[in-house]
Amino acid sequence: MVVLNKIYTRTGDDGSTALGTGERVPKQSLRIWSYGTVDETNAAIGMARLNLPNEPELDTQLGRIQNDLFDLGADLCIPDRGTPPSWAGPDYVPLRVTAAQVKRLEDEIDAMNGALQPLRSFVLPGGAPAAAALHVARTICRRAERHMAELASLPDEPVSDAAMRYINRLSDYLFVASRYVNSRGSGDVLWVPGANR
DSSP states (O other): OOOOOOSOOSTTTTSEEEOTTSOEEETTSHHHHHHHHHHHHHHHHHHHHHTOOSOHHHHHHHHHHHHHHHHHHHHHHSOOOSSOOTTOOTTOOOOOOOHHHHHHHHHHHHHHHTTSOOOSSOEESOSSHHHHHHHHHHHHHHHHHHHHHHHHTSTTOOOOHHHHHHHHHHHHHHHHHHHHHTGGGTTOEEOOTTTTO
16 A cells, blocks of 8 residues: 655655665656656646546546556556565565556557548647647657657666557557547548648
8 A cells, every 4th residue: 555644755855766666766767757757648648638528438448547557657666677676575566567458458449449530641639628638648658658668678677568568559549539539530630731831
């Protein structure tokens, strides 16, 4: 259980922060950038939910995704380097993103996409307020994915395959969701190549 009864600790005043393992790293480390940008994605989804029209099923899905993003943050915060953290007891099992969470996203993408008009061009962020907000969340999600991919390319900086698949699918989900709330795609604002030359 998480207990947060003191918000400031002063331990980060020197520009460092602690991973879930207890290891201290600079606040500008790529692992911190990675799960910090996952957190930004979560906040952007929260803002998008405030703009949703009457879409209770989509709102429920987005709420689940926000919880999943905390799971992803926990996954990134305790890198799997083959040994448990020093504080871990004998029954310790790290929280990891699972293949089932990725599959659920895929199923929800497929269900929404089935209700959409086919795309004839790239979509400009816009249309309904919720669609524009979901596009903002999508672009932040893509940035989180870039950070995570770079982190995974470094020696001794593991990122699980499921975590990478989840963040990749999530940006796809947010794209399809933005079209879904744009009158099932009929409200999409389409790119017209060279229109303003």
